[in-house]
Amino acid sequence: MINHLLIAVAVLSLSKLSSQISTKDDPSYIGAVVEYHPITDGDDGQIIAEANVNNYRTIIRTAASYAVDIIVFPEFGVTSIPSVNARGKAFNASDYRAYYRTAASLIPDPKANEIPCDAATLYAQSLKEISCAAREYSMYVVVNHHERVECPSRNCSPDGFLLYNTNVAFDRQGRLIARYRKYNLLEIGTNATREPVVSTFSTDFGVTFGQLVGFDLLKESPAVPMIGNPNVTDLVLSSRLYNEQPFLDSVQRHAAWAYAADVNLLAAAYNSDLKGSGGSGIYAGKRGQLRVYHPGVPSNALVVAEIPKLSGTRAGIPRQGRSSLHVFKQAEVPTISSSSAAVPKSEQNHTHEDLAAYTSLPVDPKQSPHIVTLCDNGLCCEFHVETKFDEDLAKKQDGSVYYRYRFAVFSGVRQFAADQTLGVEVCSIVSCAGDEIDKCGRLYPEGARVVEPTVFLALYVTRRADLGTRSFYSPTTATRELLPINTTDFGFAIGGPESNSLLLAYLSRPTGNVAAFGIYGRRFDWDGQPPTRPSSAGTSVAPSVVVVAMMLLAVTTRCFERY
Template sequence: MTTYLLLCVLATLCSSSLQISNVDSPNYIGAVVHYHPITEQSGDQEVTEVNALNYRTIIKKAASYDTDIIVFPEFALSTIPKDGPKEKEFNETEFRAHYRDMASHIPEPEEGVVICDTDSKYKRSLKIISCAAREFKIDGRVLAKTSKTNLYKEPGTNVRTPPRVSTFRTDFGVTFGNFICADVIHKWPATHFVKNSSVMDVIVTQHWYDAGAFLESMEVQAAWAHAADVNFFASDYSDALAGGGGSGIYAGKRGPIVTHYPFETDNALIVAEIPKLDSRRQPLQELRPGKSFVYVFDRTEVPTILGEPSKIDYNLSGNWYNLQLTTSQLLQPDQKSSHVSTICDRGLCCDFHVETSYDKEVVAKSPDSKQYRYHLVALNGVNEFSFGEEICALVSCTSDSLKDCTKYFDESSDVITPMSIDHLVITRRANMEESVLYFPETLRRQGHRALNGGSDFAYLASGPNDSSLLIMHLLKPQSELATFAIFGRRFDWDGQPPSAPHDWTSTVLNSLSSLWLVAILTAAGSWCYTRR
């Protein structure tokens, strides 16, 4: 029996006189849903059925905005029950038993089945969604099936072998690829769409747990969209108390079009006008201001949140990521404004040039206030999730200690920002022929939003594949920067034991040679981006 609908996507599949977008349109309207599900059975209705009825409400709202495609999050239909504030922990037998009761056969797309018109062969929740799709003036047939390849806390779940590469084409002329949650940071199937010239619009549906400093939802979504240079839709399960992340729509290297990170549990529809891309990944029209927005449902429209909505635990992600694995250097902007360093970790050397300004008068006026500190870090190894990583980064911290560089001050704290990062360049050498994908990761603390590529920062690679120079350059001063990193996912190291934490202080070298090379490349106009 097929695992129950982890990905739910509705898109136009047939012509309609009311349809706004068509094959010749330079854009289309897309939406992602930030949804907090009902997690416990209500009367005689199954959890999946109650959530499907909420989906129907959301679909109707999306249709009122002439939306062409809408994406729902992972695990939001057949959800995980709660155990107090946390999600219930299952062993393998319990997990399979729980989902067996909610599972439904899902027809193959080539069968052309319209579930809305069928008998009781399929779960009622599927039928509700299929019928609701007619709000989009389509018939409600299954157009694609996706199987999750890289699991997290899903004991007893089968993984399809070989993994399914899922795509579908719409009648408004766009082919979409899609995958689920943690697949985004693994080699397969996500990298298939990085190299695939025929798929330039990609969907990920998630139940993500933020893990600072490098695996927070908003930075990962924007970074993957930049690396693949695709229109990217990310729909996330809303659960602030459990460290749930945010949702957004991204325009490849140009960065976020619209994002939603509410800092508390809610239900929202994120809508944007998305320019189509040509064969060179150039937009057919420019992004238009005012054509994207977030609609937050009230509790009468989508009644899934009881009592006061849960607030985000700012330090929950600090329990996930161990920066003691890195080699690091603390910035001291109150002592000097120029910081030029080379930091090496297990054979990887990262060159940093940071220019800062520091307002001592702000500190003098609020001597008891808190302020963020910054570390420069390098990592060449395997993290505690057994992921291979190559990282050169600047990260913010709530103290001088590296262990606090995955944390944030809570909203009740009196926080000042006397420091501004006025100039920042990170460079490193990389062998692009190895089993690795490089992402430019950025995150602002304010709004929890990634920077915009091209206007806020530049990320480039130059030189031969076996010795490329990777360069990441901050283009505008920032006082709320949380993360700025060249993040490499080293896939061939996955599954190895985590690297040993350092108990020594690295030798940090002053280095100008790489920065001179950056200046030469800029003057010569010889930037290029080498894609593996």
């Protein structure tokens, strides 16, 4: 009887994280992010927006039962993304603007101190309902909502209005306290501000948040400037980016960025398995993921975590508190149609980076250790790898398969979208569902009998970098379940002078489950240049005692500084 009572108490404490709102004096607060599969069917954008917000109210009510202080919803979650117009044709820019004109809302300047819930007719009903829900459940609510700004004349736009992809934050009284118009656009038919605007808001529990949307996490502004603001320790991200293997899957990207910036990150994703988007989580900087959810199927879920407050040197901050996951049933949040079949992760419409432009070298797990120097366009990466390989397991004739591995190095410019090129530097090991380079970053089909004959006993990846450039470097880690590797299982360090710093990523315990592991760099100063073509860059194998010594020395040097 006593045992049953103890179990009940334990379950209750995990599912209902707190019974009181957090205060400035508390060492933590309760945050939540929403993985949302929105309603998209229909031709009336306003009706669709109001239906999605009706589901938002259900989700916010559920979050209140966990005493959530702040909840973050994904990009496009309210107004969604229609796939075809009334004529059954794919939308163009004009179609999108016409559709969103009715779904979008006027959004007040935060300086106006307005509560849309109290407005009569000025704002869209969808925006008003979110304001009312924030007040009803006494919760900070962050949502993404298209914004319409009427033009005084048609000089600003031929159709007479500006359309913004806008994130807004409401306080516990339903007051609109922050507005961020997305600057780094990938979608068509949407306007952008002339310069990126840093949007922040403060809370009654003593934390100041910065706002980001979608592609911002891969660009320099406004994300990097917020890292340099000592008052902004936590960021919210509303996202609807396609997942891309092997280095830019959603939770992989979120965890890496939060680690390198050493900030708390609350990332909410638009769930669409057919489009290969989704994957939400809460991350506590170098302490790693507090809770992630990457279902790979149509799903609506609430991710809740107790988040430690960050300040100063971060000393004495616990790695994580309690967390919980609430996956909504179809009866609770009815957005998933019967035609939305579950698609296995291996068959989703994920994008895969073409690694043909990389300099790569197969890893022979039977030959250990490997001490390899691999160079591409002037970037040289050092790999020190020790493996254990079970040949008997690999040779079994029972239909089983196993992953191969490659060292992969890239320094140059890559195409990201139709009109976007990004400067990238990569030093990594990647898993491959076959021996060819085009199999790297891919998974074996679901149902395949995958064995793990290769175990990494030690793995060090290092390179030199000039941190005085416009750049951002992070560890990149992923398991074959497309989840980030726990921060207790790897390390990332930097040492030496700024102009010639040594960057090191290393595994701290053996594992056989590695999809990607290394160092991912963004060179913002290269953005916009033509894509780099495949080169015949050279490789070398150098069992250098000096290199190994530098790696081991770097483990004890200073960790990544915020910049």
